[in-house]
Amino acid sequence: MERYVLSQMSDKNFSKAVLAIYLQTTYNNDQYPEYLKWFYTVNLPRIFKEEGDIIFYLDGLEVVSLSTLKNSDEKKICTLLVNEDYRKKGYSKQILEDSFEYLQTETPLITIPTKRLEEFDKIIDAYHWSESSRTDEYYSEEVIFNSPKTKTL
Numbered sequence: 001m002e003r004y005v006l007s008q009m010s011d012k013n014f015s016k017a018v019l020a021i022y023l024q025t026t027y028n029n030d031q032y033p034e035y036l037k038w039f040y041t042v043n044l045p046r047i048f049k050e051e052g053d054i055i056f057y058l059d060g061l062e063v064v065s066l067s068t069l070k071n072s073d074e075k076k077i078c079t080l081l082v083n084e085d086y087r088k089k090g091y092s093k094q095i096l097e098d099s100f101e102y103l104q105t106e107t108p109l110i111t112i113p114t115k116r117l118e119e120f121d122k123i124i125d126a127y128h129w130s131e132s133s134r135t136d137e138y139y140s141e142e143v144i145f146n147s148p149k150t151k152t153l
């Protein structure tokens with residue numbers, strides 16, 4: 001298993017990695033119909049502006065886990081994923097610890113759809129994340145953790 005940071009990849013591998021990451025995260029289209037647009041017009045430009053990055057682990061060519069991060073006015077985990085085939089093996093802790101190091105906080109802003117809260121219960125408890133508010137501004141109700149803010153992008 002190898003760790004990668006998208007901003008540190010060679011030009012040759014950057015595009016391949018971007019495609020693999022996008023394909024692994026297409027489940028977000030169910031929650032956010034504008035996910036494709038966001039991924040390419042908001043998330044990726046953060047990397048070039050040095051306001052975010054994507055940390056990911058590969059097992060061969062398979063994406064094991066990844067975290068898309070915003071590190072500007074907000075310290076935010078935008079997407080957190082552990083491939084279903086690799087769950088319950090400690091990979092969430094590994095990708096979270098890398099994310100915390102990058103963001104320099106163990107309490108980053110993160111929003112989680114209420115229908116997926118149960119999936120994150122152990123993480124929320126282990127890291128003592130606190131619910132700040134709830135919003136239904138997007139396509140379903142979401143819980144916002146670790147921020148007094150009620151609106152995030």
